[in-house]
Amino acid sequence: MKQQPSVLLVDDSRDMLELLRRYMNGMGLTPFTTNNVVDAIAVLEQGPVNLVITDLNMPDVSGTQLVRYIAQHFPKIPVLVITGFPDVQAAVEVMKQGAVEYLVKPVTEAELRSAVEKVLGTNTEENIAEDVAGPIAVPHMGIIGRSPRMQEVFRIMERTRNNNATILVSGESGTGKEVVARAVHYNSDRSTAPFLAVNCGAIPDQLLESELFGHTKGAFTGATTNRAGFFQAADGGTLFLDEIGNATAAVQAKLLRAVQEKEITMLGGTKAQRVNVRLISASNADLNEMVRTGTFREDLFYRLNLINIHLPPLRERTEDIPLLINHFNAKYSKDMGKKPLRIPARVMDALEAYLWPGNVRELENFIHRLVIMKDNAVAMEDLPETMKMANPERSGGHPHGDDRMRTLAEVEKEHIERVLESARQNKTKAAEILGIDRKTLREKLK
Ligand SMILES: Nc1ncnc2c1ncn2[C@@H]1O[C@H](COP(=O)(O)OP(=O)(O)OP(=O)(O)O)[C@@H](O)[C@H]1O
Ligand SMILES: [Mg+2]
Structure with a gap:
């Protein structure tokens, strides 16, 4: 299997990301997309990226900072900057920080192709792997593994990343359940919307419901305002429910409704809200066993486990x-x-x-x-x-x-x-x- 070079696309505009992604696919590159610098860095940490294409003006952390970060931590990864505002000063600045190309929007596919080819010509796969002995890690969506068991995992991820099927990731502690959840999200058409991870085991029982679904003013002592929960915050994106086995009966009932009806109600609220959230859950407890002993709802289990990804122990x-x-x-x-x-x-x-x-x-x-x-x-x-x-x-x-x-x-x-x-x-x-x-x-x- 020949590995395609991968390219990380960073832009706060969803449309631009989609356009870039299509161009990259057309050039035979594997695109990863993120809409902010923090997530971009998370993707870079996950494994080899051969090229970064980033916007400059983004809320929170700017593209210039990303260029500087890459120059410091991943000096071999070339960065191509695309900006909406032609600004000589800024161009000089990012080139000094280490960017290798500077393009101004709107970019044509031909312009982009020629820039990418020029840059990747100096950054072949051999180049990346030059000082590592032994088998080379070829990551799939940032995940490393060549065993048949992992190939099977990759195949399921590939088939399911772009539909909204719920996924339950199972496996022992440390097998990579969260990496898989992130990889599915960042390679899906939801990648420009948030990926939020909630550790259901780390949030006290009585708080989990309001953390997930939000609460209205006066729902409980101390609830002085309406507050959104993870479901509202992840709208359009993916919610990763880690250690789902810890969800209380009340939370399980609300989750079932969220999956079945695509509706949630805030704690203390009466009005249902529509939500568009993809759910990926994980557990290292045996949920089958919990269903058998009646501590986990069977109907919810089947809803969350439409697709099962099992990560075998190392x-x-x-x-x-x-x-x-x-x-x-x-x-x-x-x-x-x-x-x-x-x-x-x-x-x-x-x-x-x-x-x-x-x-x-x-x-x-x-x-x-x-x-x-x-x-x-x-x-x-x-x-x-x-x-x-x-x-x-x-x-x-x-x-x-x-x-x-x-x-x-x-x-x-x-x-x-x-x-x-x-x-x-x-x-x-x-x-x-x-x-x-x-x-x-x-x-x-x-
Ligand atoms: N196949 C992989 N390739 C590269 N890195 C991996 C892989 N699997 C796991 N890791 C790394 O191992 C660490 C543990 O992975 P992760 O947090 O996803 O495990 P987990 O299954 O969620 O564990 P836990 O059940 O304890 O929460 C992370 O730093 C992750 O990046
Ligand atoms: Mg985990």
């Missing part, structure tokens, strides 16, 4: 591990202005064999720490015992050199110990990895 897609390691190694090294660390094959093997109970988040933090602590190369001694243990060469898991076949009980014992070690003695986590319940694990440990 230990079930080990071919993604070296890709992710190289990606974060390159990213954090670049942030610190140094060359990526060399990672010898032996070390890479050990990291691949490790079970990563905290999934991609744990891997990202680990590599970040190494980049801070080490120069040049990583050695076996830099790995904590838990990771060295996972290395098949050292764990005795190899049949070679062992003069007798071990019994099933011995293998089981050793495997349980290894998993426990890798899960930092967290029995719940270990049981989850082993695919048994805690009670069974406790019995086996005895």
Whole structure:
């Protein structure tokens, strides 16, 4: 599969973004769109972007600041500026900050094409990947992975990004549920409207309803004015309901109505409001189980779960591990202005064999720490015992050199110990990895 260069489009005008997106598609580039600088930076952090095309005059943070930020943090990414106000002073300024081209609206497709070709000619894929050894991370919508399981995830994302189907993203902690939700939004035709993430587990029960749906003046003590909630704020865009399993019965009832009737009522209010919001939910609790025990409404579950995207734990897609390691190694090294660390094959093997109970988040933090602590190369001694243990060469898991076949009980014992070690003695986590319940694990440990 040949990877198309990706281009990040930043403009506060929805129409302009749409136009640019069409031009980019026509040129065989993969466009990402955002309508403000803060989101643009979030997209840049997510993974390689080959070109940025930005407007200058935008509310809040200006395009000039974005140009400066990119020059500092992503010096290899060329920036093309398109502005509505021809202003020599501003043009000189952004070119000094690092922009490579300056175009004035209205731009024709031909003008744009020639500018993009000129710029990308100096920024080929080889260029981006030049100092990273091993497999190169080719991100799909900013998400890294080449395993068949992730290919399947990408396929579903591709099919569903532009329809308004609700999506439930499931998977263990740190598998990338929020990244997937963001990627779907920023690659959808809603990308210029807000993406809002609400952590239903972090908002106290009695507040969640008013945070989501808003409240009217006098709805409760302290409600001195009418206040909009996340649903109103995300109008036209996407609402990401994280840890949806924490929603109370009252919230669940209102969510059902929001999905079914596309209507909400503020807390304390009587009038229904129409809302146009795409819902993406996530949970690392087992919602099926919650439905079975009656703590989560079945009707709501089916409504939210029209499309299910399951993110497998990292230990079930080990071919993604070296890709992710190289990606974060390159990213954090670049942030610190140094060359990526060399990672010898032996070390890479050990990291691949490790079970990563905290999934991609744990891997990202680990590599970040190494980049801070080490120069040049990583050695076996830099790995904590838990990771060295996972290395098949050292764990005795190899049949070679062992003069007798071990019994099933011995293998089981050793495997349980290894998993426990890798899960930092967290029995719940270990049981989850082993695919048994805690009670069974406790019995086996005895
Ligand atoms: N496939 C991926 N490619 C690149 N980065 C990833 C990928 N998956 C996860 N990450 C990174 O790993 C970290 C954790 O991801 P995220 O927050 O999406 O996990 P999560 O599933 O929502 O976890 P939790 O259940 O704990 O909230 C983030 O920094 C994210 O950018
Ligand atoms: Mg999350």
